Amino acid sequence: MRSPRSVVVAGAGAAGVAAAETLRREGYAGSLVLLGAEPALPYDRPPLSKQVLTGAWEPGRTVLRDADHYAGLDVRLVRGRAAGLDVGRALVRVEGAPDLPFDALVIATGLRPRRLPEGRDLAGVHVLRDRPDALALRADLETARAAGLRAVVVGAGFLGLEVAASARSMGLEVTVADPLPVPMMRQVGPRVGAAVAALHRDRGVDLRMGAGVQEMVAxxxxxTAVTLSDGTTVPAGVVLVAVGAEPAVEWLRGSGVPLGDGVECDEHCRAAPGIYAAGDVASWLNPRYGRRMRLEHRMNATDQGAAAAHNLLHGDVRPFAPLPYFWSDQYDVKIQAHGVFPEESDVTIEEGSVEDGRFVALYRSGGELTGVLGWNLPARVLPYRKRLLER
Structure with a gap:
């Protein structure tokens, strides 16, 4: 297989950085461009909802690698947002900058947060995806705390609950609203979701489950307040909308690259000849489960970025078949989960107890083990992870 003379990696998050580093580590010596939409050096996102939001970390601490690292790898960092793709001419269009030609392309443009039509243009209503979002939200949280005003979080998934925990640690009163009956219902199911609800209520969070947003009052x-679908109105000095995110694929529309729930790839992360995708934006066929997946997990971004680069360079030799893994830090609790968690799962507490705040939960579907979740028992999760890997 002929090695490409030029590779563009579109997206400078964890997946894009892993792809660029893997290409160099595995011997690629041609031109390599890492295109990032933000002026900052590529940085890590998980600390944004926790350490950066609370002020425990300065924003610069989230940087993945320093500038000298990229120079040493002969990676050219280009600042600009991907605005279009011309497959026929092999060009990435860049907003406000020259086009980038390529022989091979890795798409790693990640996600963009969903917004609610209510309150879209109001001051004090935030989403959280990038570092400027985190700093703007932190400033408003600090202002609300000083004024004795409440923070309202719309959405009780990972992000919303991590922000709720951070806001409580900063001393704010917090309300979390979500239409589902328990927090993190889609991620961990009702039984563990109930434990998550108890965790937040014990820390003083006002949980309004089964209630969506009807109106933002201004x-x-x-x-100044959020009116919920149950008819109640909650005063608000600051609001975070955390209702999920969508793959950032608008720049690819009309290019011919297959799109569905993200960039549709095969088991090698290949979307089209010479074009691969990785990270939150990639929907690929996971041979471990025999079905298409798109994972919004930090470790998957790194692993898939490396896998896409390897297959780009060596010719689709290694199917990407990971066991999904995610974690969430809320207050003094670390939740770690491996595998998949179907809605109809039968959940058993295998070790420890929910009441003691340390347990391992096993998820089975059709009698077959599909996932393991640890709650402040990281070491005890590993044997079950091994069982999942051996399946």
């Missing part, structure tokens, strides 16, 4: 262009 005065002088700034949010």
């Amino acid at each position: 005065a002088d262009g700034r949010v």
Whole structure:
């Protein structure tokens, strides 16, 4: 297989950085461009909802690698947002900058947060995806705390609950609203979701489950309250909308690259000849489960970035078949999960107890083990992870 003369990696998050580093580590010596939409050096996102939001870390601490690292790898960092793809001419269009030609392309443009039509243009209503989002939200949280105002989080998934925990640690009163009956219902199911609810209520969070947003109330262009679908109105000095995210694929529309729930790839992360995708934006066929997946997990971004680069360079020799893994830190609790968690799963507490705040939960579907979740028992999760890997 002929090695490409030029590779563009579109997206400078964890997946894009892993792809660029893997190409160099495995012997690629041609031109290599890492295209990032932000002016900052590529950085890690998980600390944004925790350490950066609370002020425990300065933003610069999230940087994945320093500038000298990229120079040493002869990786050219280009600042600009991917605005279009011309497959026929092998060009990435860049907003406000020259086109980038390529022989091979890795798409790693990640996600963009969903917004609610209610409150879209109001001051004090935030989403959280990038570092500027985190700093703007932190400033408003600090202002709300000083004024004795409440924070409202719309959405009780990972991100919303991590922000709720951070806001409580900063001393704010917090309300979390979600239409589902328990927090993290889609990620961990009702039984562990109930434990998550108890965790937050014990820390003083006002959980409004089964309630969506009906209206954002404002005065002088700034949010002052949130009216919920149950008819109640919650005062708000600051609001975070955490209702999920969508793959950032708008720049690819009309290019011919297959799109569905993200960039559709085969088991080698290949979307088209010479074009691969990795990370949150990639929907690929996972041979471990025999079905298409798109994972919004930090470790998957790194692993898939490396896998896509390897297959680009060596010719689709290694199917990407990971066991999914995710974690969440909320207060003094670390939740770690391996595998998949179907909605109809039968859940058993295998070790420890929910009441003691340390347990291992096993998820089975059709009698078959599909996932393991640890709650402050990281070492005890590993034997079950091994069982999942051996299946």
